[in-house]
Amino acid sequence: MRIRAADDDRDWPQIFPFFSRIVEDGETYAYPDGMTADTARSLWMEPPPGQTVVAVRGDQVVGSAKMGPNRPGRGAHVATASFMVDAAHQGTGVGRALGSYAVEWARAAGYHGMQFNAVVETNSVAVRLWLSLGFEILATVPEAFDHPRFGLVGLHVMYQKF
Template sequence: MFIRKAEARDEDAIWAILEPVYRAGETYCIDRDISAEDALADWFAQPFTVFVAEADGTVLGTSHVGRNRPGGASHVANASFATAPEARGRGVASRLVAHAKDWARAQGFRAMQFNFVVASNADAIHSWQKAGFAVVGRLPGAFLHPRLGYVDALVMYHDLMKDESDDA
């Protein structure tokens, strides 16, 4: 598996990954009936750079990484990730998050923040904590889950400079 910058030819594969996630409405603050065109426009929107994880010519997952906020917070990156259902459990998400951290650090970002991790998304929370992210905030009842009702959202943060000093 390798990770590369996404190209226009990847849009169908990316939509095939995003569509079931968005339609389920359990993890992203995206309208469940969003069109492919609008979803891809959002995923590829500035200031984000889109990547795909690929093996044997098949896109297994995607990420987008970029600045979280401008101005005085422009040193903090943000990222989102999605894995193809058939690729889950194969380390795609962990490879994508490691790549996102390395890419962000190389771009000069000092930290990475996930603004809105749905608290019922235990797999993602576990993965992000394994990657060094800490829960630094909880937004009570901030997400309307289609099956569970109102659930909390978490803010997760990771100091990318800590990774760099740990590797030295």
């Protein structure tokens, strides 16, 4: 598996199907249901100074991440990132590879840390992964996410200082 910068024309057609399924499942992202490919693309394909990357096995895109400044202006010294892995490739190290890449990218770009604003507390796989990569849970906003199976659950704010 390799991670490389995403090419909008070549990679988006492979990202959008798993992006759509993950959003429609409603368990990990607060994006609206029923987005068109163009609307989703504008949310996922990160412009500079950020970037979007893909994890590729052979010619197949198996996951993607976007990263960049968490906030503009006076908050731009802290990075953020979002991750999606095709369900057919979950549990195979794609998320860890993308997470490690994002952390190293942010360090190399001179960010002072990385903040995840909204990690759904019931997403135990992601929470364990981020903790193992050096993040800590700073706070949990109670009942901030409407989960389709569990109802109102918390969103963790997670952070790693560089």
